[in-house]
Amino acid sequence: MASTTTQxxxxxxxxxxxxxxxxxxxxxxxxxxxxxxxxALSNAFLSVxxxxxxxxxxxxxxxxxxxxxxxxxxAGIDLSVGSILALSGVVGAMLxxxxxxxxxxxxxxxxxxxxxxxxxxxxxxxxxAIPPFIVTLGMLGVARGFALVLSDGVSIYGxxxxxxxxxxxxxxxxxxxxxxxxxxxxxxxxxxxxTRFGVYAQVIGDNEGAARAMGVxxxxxxxxxxxxxxxxxxxxxxxxxxxxxxxxxxxxxSYELTAITATILGGTNLFGGRGSVAGTLIGALIMGVxxxxxxxxxxxxxxxxxxxxxxxxxxxxxDRISSKxxxxx
Amino acid sequence: MSLLELTGVRKTFGAIEALRxxxxxxxxxxxxxxxxxxxxxxxxxxxxxxxxxxPDGGDIRFDGVSLVGKDPGAIRQAGIEMIYQDLALARMRDxxxxxxxxxxxxxxxxxxxxxxxxxxxxxxxxxxxxxxARIPSVAQMTGQLSGxxxxxxxxxxxxxxxxxxxxxxxxxxxxxxxxVEHVLDLIRTLKAQGIAVILISHRLTxxxxxxxxxxxxxxxAVIADDATRDTSMNAVVAHIVGATDAxxxxxxx
Numbered sequence: 318m319a320s321t322t323t324q325x326x327x328x329x330x331x332x333x334x335x336x337x338x339x340x341x342x343x344x345x346x347x348x349x350x351x352x353x354x355x356x357a358l359s360n361a362f363l364s365v366x367x368x369x370x371x372x373x374x375x376x377x378x379x380x381x382x383x384x385x386x387x388x389x390x391x392a393g394i395d396l397s398v399g400s401i402l403a404l405s406g407v408v409g410a411m412l413x414x415x416x417x418x419x420x421x422x423x424x425x426x427x428x429x430x431x432x433x434x435x436x437x438x439x440x441x442x443x444x445x446a447i448p449p450f451i452v453t454l455g456m457l458g459v460a461r462g463f464a465l466v467l468s469d470g471v472s473i474y475g476x477x478x479x480x481x482x483x484x485x486x487x488x489x490x491x492x493x494x495x496x497x498x499x500x501x502x503x504x505x506x507x508x509x510x511x512t513r514f515g516v517y518a519q520v521i522g523d524n525e526g527a528a529r530a531m532g533v534x535x536x537x538x539x540x541x542x543x544x545x546x547x548x549x550x551x552x553x554x555x556x557x558x559x560x561x562x563x564x565x566x567x568x569x570x571s572y573e574l575t576a577i578t579a580t581i582l583g584g585t586n587l588f589g590g591r592g593s594v595a596g597t598l599i600g601a602l603i604m605g606v607x608x609x610x611x612x613x614x615x616x617x618x619x620x621x622x623x624x625x626x627x628x629x630x631x632x633x634x635x636d637r638i639s640s641k642x643x644x645x646x
Numbered sequence: 647m648s649l650l651e652l653t654g655v656r657k658t659f660g661a662i663e664a665l666r667x668x669x670x671x672x673x674x675x676x677x678x679x680x681x682x683x684x685x686x687x688x689x690x691x692x693x694x695x696x697x698x699x700x701p702d703g704g705d706i707r708f709d710g711v712s713l714v715g716k717d718p719g720a721i722r723q724a725g726i727e728m729i730y731q732d733l734a735l736a737r738m739r740d741x742x743x744x745x746x747x748x749x750x751x752x753x754x755x756x757x758x759x760x761x762x763x764x765x766x767x768x769x770x771x772x773x774x775x776x777x778x779a780r781i782p783s784v785a786q787m788t789g790q791l792s793g794x795x796x797x798x799x800x801x802x803x804x805x806x807x808x809x810x811x812x813x814x815x816x817x818x819x820x821x822x823x824x825x826v827e828h829v830l831d832l833i834r835t836l837k838a839q840g841i842a843v844i845l846i847s848h849r850l851t852x853x854x855x856x857x858x859x860x861x862x863x864x865x866x867a868v869i870a871d872d873a874t875r876d877t878s879m880n881a882v883v884a885h886i887v888g889a890t891d892a893x894x895x896x897x898x899x
Binding site: 524526527530532 | 693696698717718719720721722723728730732733734735736737738739743747748749750752758759760761
């Protein structure tokens with residue numbers, strides 16, 4: 318009896334700390350410790366320009382991870398985000414550079430290409446009843462292939478200045494991608510935590526049969542979830558292309574790894590049911606700080622791949638250990 | 647006109663004929679017991695009524711309106727609630743969200759419909775209190791509750807929106823004796839309020855104590871449909887196990 322009351326008390330304590338945003342305390346601690354270590358190892362780490370640098374590099378896979386949060390909390394997975402990023406960027410660049418369409422057509426093209434590819438994922442997963450893992454793994458190859466075919470394997474340089482501003486502009490000294498990331502996160506947080514769409518995504522991950530029995534249109538919802546993930550991959554593709562002023566068919570290689578890691582680090586349950594955009598943002602920052610810190614410490618990029626992969630496995634393992642709380646699976 | 651009328655309902659899963667033309671009806675304010683062996687098609691039949699499955703033939707009419715082709719949300723809207731055997735709860739969400747699952751209360755903020763958790767919690771609290779269920783808090787994660795408490799949440803969800811027919815799939819299977827009485831009392835209360843109940847149960851004593859009529863399902867078809875006072879425990883058991891099936895009688899001498 319005593320143990321159950323303390324359990325309930327600690328649960329409510331946790332809930333109160335986490336608040337509506339449901340950020341895991343552990344994620345914040347990891348981020349803080351990581352920042353402290355990096356600051357101790359490198360003088361340059363805490364400079365304003367470096368912090369902005371971290372935020373800037375976080376913005377692209379941060380946007381991907383936000384879409385991933387919706388998909389993972391519905392007990393799905395989207396492995397195709399990196400490839401959709403590349404395909405969208407190439408399409409946006411081709412529309413403006415090769416076809417001489419105006420800048421807004423490039424933006425719409427990026428987003429539409431991403432959303433459409435995501436919709437195809439969702440359509441195959443629901444209508445074809447193929448597991449998300451397989452569909453999006455296939456799309457990882459297909460979308461990348463299309464990006465290479467369309468661009469003939471070479472970068473497409475020269476975007477309109479308005480598009481480039483999205484990647485390189487600095488209104489009020491803050492890089493535009495960072496502002497876009499924060500606005501996207503804000504909208505996504507409201508969507509995930511405070512609307513039916515977001516709650517149903519989590520309920521589907523929690524108990525799909527219950528969601529269906531209670532009148533949630535599960536199939537329609539899933540199609541929308543993968544379309545959203547695709548749309549955000551398109552947005553990430555736009556930001557990436559704008560930042561380097563070119564559509565790059567090999568952009569975003571293995572970004573799905575970074576996005577999934579950021580999502581899991583942020584406390585979204587790998588097996589669905591519970592997700593947090595604010596947490597994902599923290600997770601993305603952890604990845605950004607890690608990459609930046611390793612760069613500052615002049616660690617060869619090859620080791621960064623090892624670090625990211627190891628962090629993913631570690632994050633899931635820690636989640637497993639702490640999952641004895643009952644309401645996590 | 648009966649409240650619920652099933653005529654020749656069929657459902658197949660691949661080569662398996664789960665329902666082979668089920669016909670029976672439920673009047674308003676009556677309790678119908680649906681019994682049968684495992685695999686007789688009870689749960690399939692109920693899921694066909696609630697729209698989780700679509701029938702492959704036959705018709706289901708509720709208050710004279712066909713339910714065929716409607717989705718579970720529309721059928722709940724029409725006034726049919728079901729308490730599933732697995733309770734169909736989202737265990738990582740709080741009690742209030744579960745009670746309002748599929749029918750969330752919203753408030754409009756600059757044109758966006760946001761879920762009104764505060765109002766949902768207040769109303770869930772009232773509902774739980776009215777049922778006399780003891781749950782620590784409606785803000786509690788449902789998965790942290792005991793089995794009996796989780797069942798109370800599922801029952802509260804079914805009764806919150808003024809249903810006219812409540813289907814209960816094995817509501818007493820996992821309960822302690824006192825809790826069983828509580829559920830049976832609840833069924834009597836619903837009946838007194840004019841709400842129809844379909845009770846699926848393996849516990850024949852429960853069925854006999856609350857039901858007005860007992861329908862026996864065997865191999866996807868109704869093989870007995872009698873008023874409780876016109877039948878007996880032995881007769882029902884005989885129907886369930888198939889001792890009354892004419893072709894089977896001589897088959898095993």
